[in-house]
Amino acid sequence: MPLTSILVGGFQWVNLANTVYLRNGVQTDFIDNEESLLEYLVASHLLSPDEKDRLTPESRSQIYRLRDLFRRMLTDITERQLISETDLEKLNDIGKKISLEFHLVREVQDITSKITGKTKGDQIIFEILASFAETFEKAGMDRIRSCSHEECILFFVDVSKGGKRRWCSMESCGNRAKVSNFYSRKKDN
Numbered sequence: 001m002p003l004t005s006i007l008v009g010g011f012q013w014v015n016l017a018n019t020v021y022l023r024n025g026v027q028t029d030f031i032d033n034e035e036s037l038l039e040y041l042v043a044s045h046l047l048s049p050d051e052k053d054r055l056t057p058e059s060r061s062q063i064y065r066l067r068d069l070f071r072r073m074l075t076d077i078t079e080r081q082l083i084s085e086t087d088l089e090k091l092n093d094i095g096k097k098i099s100l101e102f103h104l105v106r107e108v109q110d111i112t113s114k115i116t117g118k119t120k121g122d123q124i125i126f127e128i129l130a131s132f133a134e135t136f137e138k139a140g141m142d143r144i145r146s147c148s149h150e151e152c153i154l155f156f157v158d159v160s161k162g163g164k165r166r167w168c169s170m171e172s173c174g175n176r177a178k179v180s181n182f183y184s185r186k187k188d189n
């Protein structure tokens with residue numbers, strides 16, 4: 001499974017959760033070693049290739065902790081439309097550990113502001129946590145879904161106008177479903 005086919009969540013935190021997926025029916029971890037974790041972070045634009053040595057072991061383990069939390073939360077959200085208070089507290093505990101810097105940036109005549117992490121790890125965790133809040137602002141809880149294909153465990157946020165998206169991606173699961181519907185109809189005839 002190429003990495004791009006699991007980066008379909010639409011938001012960083014959902015993509016992080018999607019690094020656990022089904023390959024031939026077997027639950028598989030895309031980021032089960034340091035190299036693949038870095039590959040995922042680069043593909044997600046959270047890290048540039050020349051920054052690969054700037055992630056501390058502590059930040060790496062926080063990313064895995066985040067993923068476990070997000071996977072559990074996504075299951076709760078898609079099954080019961082609920083986020084546990086304890087899980088939200090755990091997210092905040094991770095958020096409390098990061099250090100941020102506030103910058104004023106000159107853009108020709110204008111001044112804008114920018115918040116960045118003190119370290120690369122802080123920056124990555126900040127972006128992932130911010131994407132979590134952003135999902136609720138931009139889409140809402142009822143738009144957070146799990147793929148309808150029975151052999152897929154990926155999650156996504158449906159930001160389409162009509163809100164009828166069913167598949168993690170039309171190219172993979174949407175087509176897989178169409179093909180199997182076609183064959184089961186043929187069998188019935």
Ligand SMILES: [Zn+2]
Pocket residue numbers: 147148149152153154167168169173
């Ligand atoms: Zn799918």
